[in-house]
Amino acid sequence: MGTWDIGPFDNDTAADFAGDLDEAAAEERVPMIRRVLERAAACVEFLEVPDAERAVAAAALVVAQHPAGGPSGPGYGPSEPLPPFPADLRALAVAALDQVLGGLCELAVVWDEAVDGPKWRRDIVRLRDVLDPPVPPQRQVLFAV
Numbered sequence: 001m002g003t004w005d006i007g008p009f010d011n012d013t014a015a016d017f018a019g020d021l022d023e024a025a026a027e028e029r030v031p032m033i034r035r036v037l038e039r040a041a042a043c044v045e046f047l048e049v050p051d052a053e054r055a056v057a058a059a060a061l062v063v064a065q066h067p068a069g070g071p072s073g074p075g076y077g078p079s080e081p082l083p084p085f086p087a088d089l090r091a092l093a094v095a096a097l098d099q100v101l102g103g104l105c106e107l108a109v110v111w112d113e114a115v116d117g118p119k120w121r122r123d124i125v126r127l128r129d130v131l132d133p134p135v136p137p138q139r140q141v142l143f144a145v
Contacts, residue, residue, distance in 0.1 A: 006111075006120040008060035008127070009077045013053040021078040029082055033058045034089065041095035045104065052100045052107035056124065059093035063130045066090065090131045097128040 003011040009018055017036070021029050040047060040055035047055075061077070063069035065085050101108060101124055111117040 006116050006123055008057045008123075011053050013050045014057035017054045017057050018078040021082070022080040026080075026083060029078075029080075030085060030089075033061060033082075033085070034092065037062075037089065037092040037096045040099050041092055043099050043104070047099050047102075047105040047107070049107045049110065052105050055096040055100055056107075056127070059097050059127055059131075061085075062089050062093040063127050066130050068133075069130050094128055094132045097124060097131075100124060101128070 009015055021032060024032055036051075036054045036058040040051055043051070057077070061082060062085055065082075099105060101121070108121070111120040114120070
């Protein structure tokens with residue numbers, strides 16, 4: 001089937017990753033998520049679709065544990081409980097999502113050519129912004145120059 005919607009787990013690669021997490025021993029789940037995020041974040045060449053899809057899914061799981069986050073998506077995410085993630089996974093997830101949104105990501109290129117591409121991109125930015133909120137513009141001058 002490939003990809004059926006824009007959600008983090010709405011593709012075969014991410015759904016398989018969720019299944020792999022469910023089948024893994026509880027103590028292996030965080031290291032699995034870390035490896036996926038590290039692989040995407042460290043990519044200096046073209047980030048291919050499967051690695052990007054897994055990175056988006058892993059980042060969505062990190063967002064789901066953030067106080068400002070929400071569920072990772074209906075139906076296709078892991079069904080087994082995940083342990084609390086260490087705080088450093090947030091920065092790693094931001095770095096991975098930055099790679100996904102960048103110009104050297106095959107998944108972004110594919111989505112940019114799709115009708116739902118702008119909505120997909122907004123959803124990825126929303127995930128990123130939960131983990132690293134943008135600084136709001138300053139409305140008043142603090143110092144007279």
